[in-house]
Amino acid sequence: MTALVFDGMKLLDLAGPFEVFAEAARFGARYELEVRSSDGAAVRASTGMRVPVDGDVDSATDVGTALVVGGDALPTSPISAELTAAAAALSRRAARTASVCTGAFVLAGAGLLDGRRATTHWQHARLLAAAFPRVRVEPDAIFVQDGTIFTSAGVSAGIDLALALVERDHGEEIARSVAQSLVVFLQRPGGQSQFSPSLALPRPGTPVLRQVTDAVAADPAGDHSVTALASRAHVSPRHLSRLFRQELGSSPSKYVEGVRVDAAIRLLHAGQSVTACAQQVGIGSPETLRRMFLARVGVSPRAYQQRFRTTARDSATVLDDEDLVEP
Structure with a gap:
């Protein structure tokens, strides 16, 4: 499991899934966790916390799962070519690729979501659909699988996705044990709509x-x-x-x-x-x-x-x- 991080990343997007995989190891699962940036330099999260890395993407081997985290600036600021290239390179080395929250914008910018179903944070689902019309956005989903690509909703939904991946890899019993240990839902009731303060109905132009x-x-x-x-x-x-x-x-x-x-x-x-x-x-x-x-x-x-x-x-x-x- 290799996570791609960058300056301004959401810390929970990394810590949440990694806690799930680390906890799964206590129940017999095997995951090797590492963190990489595009150039191998440490990054700073949105909290200001320094996040050390294990190296750059080019030196990654035996990736298994490539995990791209999100960040507040991704939906509204240009995404660097270095970041999208790193995501594409990491995905090529991986058996499956996943994103948390607005990390979907990085996958979309890298062309990895073209022709696929995907989701992201409910606040940014329409923007993702407008910016990347080849992506079939499902705004209410907690997470979406399309082939070997997984995308998840806002922030804590990375935990939901990680639990689903553990269940796919090692079965329901271990996934349930992890959920119980972390005091979270194994399968969260309902979709993202329940977390929106409103249904954000569109306003017509006519x-x-x-x-x-x-x-x-x-x-x-x-x-x-x-x-x-x-x-x-x-x-x-x-x-x-x-x-x-x-x-x-x-x-x-x-x-x-x-x-x-x-x-x-x-x-x-x-x-x-x-x-x-x-x-x-x-x-x-x-x-x-x-x-x-x-x-x-x-x-x-x-x-x-x-x-x-x-x-x-x-x-x-x-x-x-x-x-x-x-x-």
Whole structure:
């Protein structure tokens, strides 16, 4: 296992997976861990911590897995040719290649994701898709495998990916033992959407469509049937549906559903019950909100609220209708 590091790297992107592989060794797995930079010089992480390396990429042998970590600057700053060349060279020496978080931008810059499915941190998934149109980005995935290439979501998702690799290499029992020892999920429930503060719905460029989406955002619980929205925009329902598909890749009803779930997320953050959220955002029943939440966020509203409630809140849980719904 050889990790490629660089100045500005996220320390957890390296430490998280390496702790998984090191812990796996306690249960009988065999991994040799090393850290390399493009030129063999030590690097500084985003924390300012100095990270020593075992050498440069060109001297790496028996790589096994090439792991490219992420960094805050990768999505918004030019990636050096030296870094992408190092990633490509390390990948050629490896049986499989993986990235953590925004390390996917390095793999994409090296051409290693062309024609492949991939993921990255939810904040940067759209940017990855726009910057590298040959990459099929899956924004909600915790990690994605396409052939011998693995990409993972933001920061701690590198731990999820490392556990999956341990399971592939040495079986479920060892992977479960590692997860239990590190007190993490062997398989994290839900996707990345649950970690986003909102669904980050796209904003249209066409003025007539922007007028409609702004009205929906201003009053999620209002009457937003296709007929009502078309009347507001002074176009036919058919034409409005066509505009939604062309600009937003969605039907009007699915867009409204997304806005309502987004509004429910904010209310859950504020401590509202699932029943109250459903009523206030125009969804109606907690059962309907639960179905929408599972489809869009990957977890139920109650599970989401418990996962992201403030640490200052009392741990006691007040039951509401959503707790009575069978899974």
